[in-house]
Amino acid sequence: MRVTAQETLKKYFGYDCFRSGQEMLIDSITAGKDVLGVMPTGAGKSICFQIPALMLDGITIIVSPLISLMKDQVNALTQSGVPAAFLNSSLSGWQIDKVLQRAKNKAYKLIYIAPERLLVNDFLQFAQFAEISMLAIDEAHCISQWGQDFRPSYSKIPEFAAKLPKRPIIAAFTATATPKVREDITDLLGLNNPVVLVTGFNRENLYFAVQEPGNKYTALIEFLRGKHNRSGIVYCATRKAVEEVCAKLKSDGYSVSRYHAGLSDDERRDNQDDFIYDRIKIMVATNAFGMGIDKSNVSFVVHYNMPKDIESYYQEAGRAGRDGEPADCVLLYSNRDVQTNSWLIENTQGTEYPDIETEEMLKERSRKRLLKMNLYCSTKDCLRGYILKYFGENPPSSCRNCCNCGMNYETIEITTDAQKILSCVYRMREMYGVKMVIDVLRGSSNEKVLRFGLNKLSTYGISEKSAKYLNEIINQLILKDYLIKTTDQFPILKLGQNAIKVLKERESVQIKFPKDEQRFVAIDNKQLTTRQVNRELLTALRAHRTEIAKAQKLPAYIIFADTALFDMCVKTPTTKEEFLKVSGVGQIKLERYGEGFLKIITDFLSSNKIETTSSIEANALSERLTETTEEFVTVSTIADKINCAFMVNGGDNNRISGQVINDWLVAKGYLTITHHNGKNFKIPTDLGASIGIFSEDRVIRGEKVKVNMFGKAAQELILINSIEIARG
Numbered sequence: 001m002r003v004t005a006q007e008t009l010k011k012y013f014g015y016d017c018f019r020s021g022q023e024m025l026i027d028s029i030t031a032g033k034d035v036l037g038v039m040p041t042g043a044g045k046s047i048c049f050q051i052p053a054l055m056l057d058g059i060t061i062i063v064s065p066l067i068s069l070m071k072d073q074v075n076a077l078t079q080s081g082v083p084a085a086f087l088n089s090s091l092s093g094w095q096i097d098k099v100l101q102r103a104k105n106k107a108y109k110l111i112y113i114a115p116e117r118l119l120v121n122d123f124l125q126f127a128q129f130a131e132i133s134m135l136a137i138d139e140a141h142c143i144s145q146w147g148q149d150f151r152p153s154y155s156k157i158p159e160f161a162a163k164l165p166k167r168p169i170i171a172a173f174t175a176t177a178t179p180k181v182r183e184d185i186t187d188l189l190g191l192n193n194p195v196v197l198v199t200g201f202n203r204e205n206l207y208f209a210v211q212e213p214g215n216k217y218t219a220l221i222e223f224l225r226g227k228h229n230r231s232g233i234v235y236c237a238t239r240k241a242v243e244e245v246c247a248k249l250k251s252d253g254y255s256v257s258r259y260h261a262g263l264s265d266d267e268r269r270d271n272q273d274d275f276i277y278d279r280i281k282i283m284v285a286t287n288a289f290g291m292g293i294d295k296s297n298v299s300f301v302v303h304y305n306m307p308k309d310i311e312s313y314y315q316e317a318g319r320a321g322r323d324g325e326p327a328d329c330v331l332l333y334s335n336r337d338v339q340t341n342s343w344l345i346e347n348t349q350g351t352e353y354p355d356i357e358t359e360e361m362l363k364e365r366s367r368k369r370l371l372k373m374n375l376y377c378s379t380k381d382c383l384r385g386y387i388l389k390y391f392g393e394n395p396p397s398s399c400r401n402c403c404n405c406g407m408n409y410e411t412i413e414i415t416t417d418a419q420k421i422l423s424c425v426y427r428m429r430e431m432y433g434v435k436m437v438i439d440v441l442r443g444s445s446n447e448k449v450l451r452f453g454l455n456k457l458s459t460y461g462i463s464e465k466s467a468k469y470l471n472e473i474i475n476q477l478i479l480k481d482y483l484i485k486t487t488d489q490f491p492i493l494k495l496g497q498n499a500i501k502v503l504k505e506r507e508s509v510q511i512k513f514p515k516d517e518q519r520f521v522a523i524d525n526k527q528l529t530t531r532q533v534n535r536e537l538l539t540a541l542r543a544h545r546t547e548i549a550k551a552q553k554l555p556a557y558i559i560f561a562d563t564a565l566f567d568m569c570v571k572t573p574t575t576k577e578e579f580l581k582v583s584g585v586g587q588i589k590l591e592r593y594g595e596g597f598l599k600i601i602t603d604f605l606s607s608n609k610i611e612t613t614s615s616i617e618a619n620a621l622s623e624r625l626t627e628t629t630e631e632f633v634t635v636s637t638i639a640d641k642i643n644c645a646f647m648v649n650g651g652d653n654n655r656i657s658g659q660v661i662n663d664w665l666v667a668k669g670y671l672t673i674t675h676h677n678g679k680n681f682k683i684p685t686d687l688g689a690s691i692g693i694f695s696e697d698r699v700i701r702g703e704k705v706k707v708n709m710f711g712k713a714a715q716e717l718i719l720i721n722s723i724e725i726a727r728g
C-alpha cells in the first residue's frame with residue numbers, strides 16, 4: 001500500500017501535521033501537476049518538494065543557487081534517513097564522478113545541483129538516462145530580472161528541462177515574489193498551468209523594532225545584554241562597518257566572527273561554519289552572508305544599517321526564528337543610511353545596463369523601494385502591518401508584537417507645523433527637496449536659498465523647530481499622503497492628495513508620538529517567551545545533543561532542532577512510543593538517538609520524583625494552546641477551560657475565576673473600569689479592542705449589563721498567561 005504524505009512527514013521529519021499550504025502543494029505535485037509556492041522564509045518550503053520526492057518514483061533534481069544550503073539540507077536529509085546528495089563547485093572532479101556513479105545506481109532520491117552545472121556534459125548524460133520525476137527550483141525568483149537577486153545561470157533551467165527525454169513535473173519555490181516576478185517565474189520556467197499557492201507572509205514569532213539611537217554601538221550592546229548565549233546576526237551596510245563592529249564586540253568579550261566579500265574563501269567558510277556549529281554566537285556580516293543559511297536557532301537579527309528595500313530587509317530579518325521560537329528583528333536607523341543607499345543607487349558599479357532607459361527605469365525602481373524602506377523606519381503604526389501591506393496583504397491594524405504596538409503613544413496636534421510645511425512646499429512651486437524646504441522654513445542663509453531668491457518667500461524663516469523634528473514631520477506627512485516625495489535622482493517634495501484639506505479646509509493634522517522622551521527603549525518580547533520548561537532538563541538534553549553533533553561533525557540543530565528539545569521537556573517521554581510523539585522525532589532519529597535522550601529524561605524524572613510542577617504546567621499550557629476557538633466566548637468559558645486543563649494535569653490549587661482574569665486584563669491595560677447605571681463595568685480599552693475583545697449589552701435577570709466577548713487572539717493571550725494569572 002502506498003504511504004501517504006502524512007505518514008512520510010512523520011516517518012522522516014518527525015512532524016505530526018502540515019503547516020498551512022504544504023499539503024496542498026504536495027498533493028498537487030504527487031498528482032503530477034506543476035506548482036509555484038510563494039512562502040516566506042522559514043515557512044517550510046523544503047518539505048513541499050522533499051516529501052513528493054520520496055513519494056514519487058525516480059529521482060528529484062533540486063536546483064539551488066546556494067552551496068551552503070545544499071550541504072545543510074543534504075546533511076539534514078541523510079540524518080533523517082533520506083538518500084540525498086549534492087553537486088556543486090565545492091566537490092572535486094572525482095567526488096562528482098562518484099556521486100553520478102551512485103546516482104546511476106539509483107542510490108539517491110534527491111540530488112541538489114547548482115544551476116550552472118545543469119548543462120555540463122557528464123550531468124546531462126546522466127540526466128538523459130535517469131528517471132527524473134520532478135525538477136524542483138528553489139529561490140525561483142532568481143530567474144527574473146525583476147527580482148532583487150537575478151541570476152543569469154537560472155536561464156539554463158528551461159534549456160535543461162527541454163533536453164530531457166520526458167518532461168518532469170516542475171515545482172518552483174520562492175520567498176519573495178511580486179505579481180510581476182511570479183509571472184516571470186511561470187513564463188520563463190515554462191510552468192504548465194501550475195497550482196499557485198501564496199501563503200501569508202506573516203511570521204508571528206518575529207518581533208520587529210526600529211530604533212534611532214544617538215549611538216548605534218551602545219544601542220547594540222544594550223540589546224545584546226538580554227541575549228546571553230543566543231545566536232544572532234548583526235548586518236552592516238559595508239565591509240568597513242563589519243570590521244569595526246566585529247572588532248569592538250570582540251574586545252568587549254562577545255563570542256563573535258565576521259563575514260564579507262573582502263575575506264578569503266577559506267576564512268569566509270571557516271567563519272560561517274563557526275556560526276553554524278555554534279562555536280561562536282554572533283556573526284557580524286554584510287548582506288553577502290545568510291543566503292542559504294538554514295540555521296534554525298538564530299534568535300535575533302540586528303540591522304546596524306537600514307537596508308536598501310523591504311524585500312532585502314524581510315529576507316534578512318527572516319533568518320531569525322526559523323525554528324518557530326520567539327526571535328527579535330531590530331533595525332538601528334539613521335538618516336545617513338538613507339544617504340548611503342541613495343549614493344549606491346546613483347553610483348552602481350559593475351551593473352551593465354543595456355541602455356540608458358533601462359538604467360533609469362531600474363534606478364527609479366530602486367529609489368521607490370528605498371523610499372518605502374525609509375518610511376518603514378518612520379511609521380508609528382504597526383511595523384508588521386507595514387511590511388505585510390507592502391507585500392500586498394491586508395493585516396489587522398495592530399499585531400501586539402512590534403515596538404510600535406507595544407509603545408505608549410500620545411496623539412499630538414501638528415496642524416500648524418503641517419500648514420507651514422505644506423504652504424512652504426507650495427510657495428517653492430513643488431520644485432525642491434526635503435533639505436531645501438527645511439532650510440527655507442528655518443530661515444537659513446545657505447548660498448542656494450539666497451541664489452534662488454527663496455528668502456523672499458513669505459514662508460522663509462517661519463519655523464523655529466529643529467531640522468530633525470521637521471524632517472520627522474515631513475516623513476509623517478508623506479506617510480499620510482499630505483506630501484509626495486518623488487523618486488528621481490534628486491527627489492523633490494510635492495503636495496499630496498490630502499494637502500488641500502489642510503491648506504484650504506483647515507483640517508487638523510495629528511500624529512502619534514512616543515510618550516517617553518526616549519523614543520525607543522526596551523525591547524520586550526516576554527509575551528511570547530513564556531515557554532515553561534525545566535531548564536535543568538533542557539540543559540542536559542542540549543549537552544547530549546552537542547556531544548553527538550561533535551562526534552558526527554554536524555551542526556547541533558541537524559541532530560534535533562531546539563523545538564524538539566523543548567517538546568521533549570514538555571512531554572517527558574519515557575518509552576520509545578512516547579519519544580516518537582515528540583515533534584521533530586521521526587523513525588530514523590528515534591532509532592539513532594532515542595535511547596540516549598530517553599535515558600537522560602528518565603534519569604531526570606527519577607531524580608526529581610516524577611513530574612515537576614513546571615512540566616505539569618507546561619503540559620497544561622501546551623494542551624490549552626490548541627483550544628482557542630474562532631468564536632467569541634465569555635470570560636467564564638475561558639476560565640472553565642483553564643481550570644479543566646489544570647485538573648486534567650494533576651491539581652486544582654490554581655483555580656482561576658473570570659474575576660481574576662478580568663483583574664489581570666485591567667492591570668495589563670486591556671480592560672478599563674467604567675460606571676454605568678450606578679454600576680462598575682470593565683470594558684475593553686483600545687488595546688483590548690485591538691486583540692478582539694468587545695463589549696455587548698445584554699439583559700440578565702431583567703437588568704441591563706455589559707458582557708465582554710473574547711475573540712481568538714484575546715483567548716490566546718489569556719491562555720498563554722494563565723499560569724501568571726493563576727498565581728496572581
Ligand code: ADP
Nearest residue numbers: 015017018019041042043044045046047296322
Ligand atoms: P523555508 O525553506 O521556507 O525557509 P524550511 O523548509 O527551511 O523553510 O523550514 C523551516 C523550518 O520549519 C525547518 O526547521 C523545518 O524542519 C520546519 N518545518 C517545516 N515544516 C514543518 C511542519 N509541518 N511542522 C513542523 N516544523 C516544520
